[in-house]
Amino acid sequence: MGLAGYLVVSTLLFGIGAFGFLARRNAILMLICIELMLNAVNLSLVAFNAYLPVSANAGGVFALMIMAVAAAEATVGLALVIAIIRTRQTPEVDEYSDLKE
Amino acid sequence: MVLFVLLAIGVVGGGLAVVTLRNIIHSAIAMMVCFGSLAGMYLLLGAAIVAAAQVLIYLGAISVLILFAIMLTQAGDANIPAPFHRQVWAAALVALVAVLVIGWAATTTNWGDGLQVTAIAIGQIAQSLFTVYALPFELVSLLLLAAIIGAIYLARRPEDDERAN
Numbered sequence: 001m002g003l004a005g006y007l008v009v010s011t012l013l014f015g016i017g018a019f020g021f022l023a024r025r026n027a028i029l030m031l032i033c034i035e036l037m038l039n040a041v042n043l044s045l046v047a048f049n050a051y052l053p054v055s056a057n058a059g060g061v062f063a064l065m066i067m068a069v070a071a072a073e074a075t076v077g078l079a080l081v082i083a084i085i086r087t088r089q090t091p092e093v094d095e096y097s098d099l100k101e
Numbered sequence: 102m103v104l105f106v107l108l109a110i111g112v113v114g115g116g117l118a119v120v121t122l123r124n125i126i127h128s129a130i131a132m133m134v135c136f137g138s139l140a141g142m143y144l145l146l147g148a149a150i151v152a153a154a155q156v157l158i159y160l161g162a163i164s165v166l167i168l169f170a171i172m173l174t175q176a177g178d179a180n181i182p183a184p185f186h187r188q189v190w191a192a193a194l195v196a197l198v199a200v201l202v203i204g205w206a207a208t209t210t211n212w213g214d215g216l217q218v219t220a221i222a223i224g225q226i227a228q229s230l231f232t233v234y235a236l237p238f239e240l241v242s243l244l245l246l247a248a249i250i251g252a253i254y255l256a257r258r259p260e261d262d263e264r265a266n
Contacts, residue, residue: 020120
């Protein structure tokens, strides 16, 4: 257990998020998977902060920063997704093929 | 230890449910389970302020935002399309290799004798947030402002432009 246990959980969550981002077709679900990956990084940062000697609580502070950046990313990402679903009438990303030819 | 195992099951099981469930509403609920378990993990790690922020920002704000986006874009429940691309096996392979390599590095590294959790005092966080990390803190506020303006601009309906002109 200890630090390695938390790092393994964080790694698994990151892998799940990466798999979902690459494999799922729904644009909103891809955004959810980005959130999962950001949360995995947050968990590893807080775990490092708790178990290793760090100056000025860098892990905790940067976990909070990442949360703020994730909120900004979710806002802009969902606005983009809603805009493209409004014009294309579908959330499936492999049907956005206008630039393909 | 028991608590850690339960929370780990919540985090990993919630994540797996997010990527495998066909209905996207169910995925969003599983995402909330995953984020809630993560807040518990932050409490175990002695980071109460991060756990509180997790509940407020992820469970409160981002989950509701995503649920609203799903409601705005759901085209009836007539037929749920296939959830995965054709390249699902390649994606699984990439994710598996990444997990194995990072997990190998994380488990074989010697992390010293650090087996004792040192809790973060909230006063210390505030102290470092406004002294050492004052510049990133202000930059984050600027980023949030830019994100709000960008989201309003992007999500506006095109008809509104014509009416304004």
